[in-house]
Amino acid sequence: MPLPTSSVYPPPSGEFMKWPSRRSVVHSTKGIVACTQPLAAKCGLAVLNAGGNAADAAIAVAAGLNMTEPTSTGIGGDMFCLYYDAKTGSVSALNGSGRAGGKCTLEAIRKSLGLADDKVGEIPMSSVHAATVPGAAAGWVDTVERFGSGKLTMAEILAPAIELGEKGFPVSEDSAFFWQHYEAALRKASPNYAEMLKADPSAPDGLRAPRAGDIIKLPNLAQTFRTLATEGKKGFYTGRIAEEIVKVVRDRGGFLELADLEHHLEQGSEPVEPISLKFRGQGTATSPHAAGGVELWEHPPNGQGIVALMALGIIQELEKSGKIPTFTPADHNTAPYLHAIIEALRIAFADANWFVADPSVSPVPSASLISEPYLAERATLFSPTSVSSPDLAHGNPPPFLSPALRSSDTVYLAASDAHGNAISLINSNYAGFGTAMVPRGCGFTLQNRGANFSLDGSHPNALRPRKRPYHTIIPGLVTNLADGSLHSVFGVMGGFMQPQGHVQVLLGQLVGGLSPQQALDAPRVCIGAGMADVGDVFDRAVVYVEEGMPEGTVEGLRALGHEVRVLGGWGGKGRQMFGRGQVIRWTVDGVEGTGVWSAGSDMRGDGAAYPA
Numbered sequence: 001m002p003l004p005t006s007s008v009y010p011p012p013s014g015e016f017m018k019w020p021s022r023r024s025v026v027h028s029t030k031g032i033v034a035c036t037q038p039l040a041a042k043c044g045l046a047v048l049n050a051g052g053n054a055a056d057a058a059i060a061v062a063a064g065l066n067m068t069e070p071t072s073t074g075i076g077g078d079m080f081c082l083y084y085d086a087k088t089g090s091v092s093a094l095n096g097s098g099r100a101g102g103k104c105t106l107e108a109i110r111k112s113l114g115l116a117d118d119k120v121g122e123i124p125m126s127s128v129h130a131a132t133v134p135g136a137a138a139g140w141v142d143t144v145e146r147f148g149s150g151k152l153t154m155a156e157i158l159a160p161a162i163e164l165g166e167k168g169f170p171v172s173e174d175s176a177f178f179w180q181h182y183e184a185a186l187r188k189a190s191p192n193y194a195e196m197l198k199a200d201p202s203a204p205d206g207l208r209a210p211r212a213g214d215i216i217k218l219p220n221l222a223q224t225f226r227t228l229a230t231e232g233k234k235g236f237y238t239g240r241i242a243e244e245i246v247k248v249v250r251d252r253g254g255f256l257e258l259a260d261l262e263h264h265l266e267q268g269s270e271p272v273e274p275i276s277l278k279f280r281g282q283g284t285a286t287s288p289h290a291a292g293g294v295e296l297w298e299h300p301p302n303g304q305g306i307v308a309l310m311a312l313g314i315i316q317e318l319e320k321s322g323k324i325p326t327f328t329p330a331d332h333n334t335a336p337y338l339h340a341i342i343e344a345l346r347i348a349f350a351d352a353n354w355f356v357a358d359p360s361v362s363p364v365p366s367a368s369l370i371s372e373p374y375l376a377e378r379a380t381l382f383s384p385t386s387v388s389s390p391d392l393a394h395g396n397p398p399p400f401l402s403p404a405l406r407s408s409d410t411v412y413l414a415a416s417d418a419h420g421n422a423i424s425l426i427n428s429n430y431a432g433f434g435t436a437m438v439p440r441g442c443g444f445t446l447q448n449r450g451a452n453f454s455l456d457g458s459h460p461n462a463l464r465p466r467k468r469p470y471h472t473i474i475p476g477l478v479t480n481l482a483d484g485s486l487h488s489v490f491g492v493m494g495g496f497m498q499p500q501g502h503v504q505v506l507l508g509q510l511v512g513g514l515s516p517q518q519a520l521d522a523p524r525v526c527i528g529a530g531m532a533d534v535g536d537v538f539d540r541a542v543v544y545v546e547e548g549m550p551e552g553t554v555e556g557l558r559a560l561g562h563e564v565r566v567l568g569g570w571g572g573k574g575r576q577m578f579g580r581g582q583v584i585r586w587t588v589d590g591v592e593g594t595g596v597w598s599a600g601s602d603m604r605g606d607g608a609a610y611p612a
Helices: 038-049 054-068 106-113 136-147 154-167 173-181 183-189 219-231 233-237 239-250 258-267 305-320 335-355 372-379 497-510 516-521 551-559
Strands: 026-028 032-035 078-085 090-096 270-272 275-279 294-298 409-416 422-430 476-480 486-492 525-527 542-546 563-567 581-588 595-601 608-611
Touching (some): 026 032, 032 581, 032 595, 038 409, 054 136, 054 219, 078 136, 078 476, 078 486, 136 154, 136 219, 136 233, 136 422, 173 183, 219 233, 219 239, 294 497, 409 486, 422 476, 422 486, 486 497, 497 516, 497 525, 542 551, 551 563, 595 608
Antiparallel strands (some): 026 595, 032 608, 078 090, 078 422, 275 294, 476 486, 486 581
């Protein structure tokens, strides 16, 4: 693998930590796992130490996260990944998202929801119709088969997570908070909720959500993993597990059938071409952190990674035209700097909210949307002295407010190995426990990703049978333009905060000269981030600013015309809104010539970066 030559993250201006975090960058030559749960990270480290590679470790971590953080992720949801192969220097993408059922027509769903013809409406998060075919099970197997080392079986990769479920584990603070928050939803969604709660004789009915530090066992989920390990994808998409998935959905009036799961088994996860944007702006062409510039790689639609590419491209065009300066490290998180990011994101979302859909059903002009001429045209909407309308439009017919702009609960993880391979992987239930429906004896909940479909027949993201919805979850990967070598794998989870987080965390490193940990710790902004599932009100006009942002920045944004709300604490109206991220960077010791992995993990989560 080509080796970039750069120093290992000297702190800017000699300042070790500018924000309220005590975390340091984690370094290793043998590989790193970065995720939101320490016990899940141990699953990945065990696989790396057994001879597995980054892809093998990532699936072990994904399974471990299903055990330790089922409030966000699981085998009943979907996944996407980007993989960097050190031998070839290539970037590959795998789409592990599921589809609507074959009988889920727009007419049938609208009728079931009781929607009048003159009302567009939406699929509620808690509706049975929000349940789409789970793609994660196939995605895990296909990731190992396509990118894995070939040295370990699925049984060996899933063994650490299975042990957690069978022997029990103590629940972390974040997981406990959301487990308790969603307990009522679990109880309401299906009669099998006991599988996801802790037995406690002192509880009113002998069951309750676990508290932080409580031991919980999830033996039924462990058995589901054993079935996947021994029988492969067929064991999940046919037979007992498939039958129970269909039964819990049909019992609530849904339309999924065994044929829908068998169809996903036959289709498998889809290998897709990643999309990318070459970024030479903001001094990156000569920066020691990215000599020659970088190429940001994202998953193509039906994911929203194109938003990050468009926003970054608009920022590059604004600099070319002289509308914004080449920012320096001192400009990081100042009002002019954030104004450019906010406005570029608003323009990008205006396009994505209309165009992002399942490209196998509705053509998506991805290449045109990230082309330089188009981005330069869209950049003309920017004013350095005032805000744009939150209702920016693209094209004709006029856009609708995409149902994709909601909150979500997701886990993002990154893993690397001693051979220079790295993977960026994201797995999600969508909102909390998803639909919270538990297939009997299976130990997991079904996602509610179908809530992202539009119920307007003229919208590109309109619900159709066997169609995949707009997806908020996006993994990120960066290479160096000078030689194509790996720069980093990274991601920021949390609904449509994700592309916003990608832009801010990446520019924090490229422009601010921040280490991976500093880039994650830095206060963030989020536009229009209504977390409806925990009581906030969606407002596209608002710029939400995380507590810790300099007061001068806040006032500067207000002076430009932004409506700003500063959020602190935790929960839906606090730091949760700004996502939780991971970054693993690759550099080379200039004297030794040895490759070094350097990682950060978001202080907003329970996890960390762990060296192999």
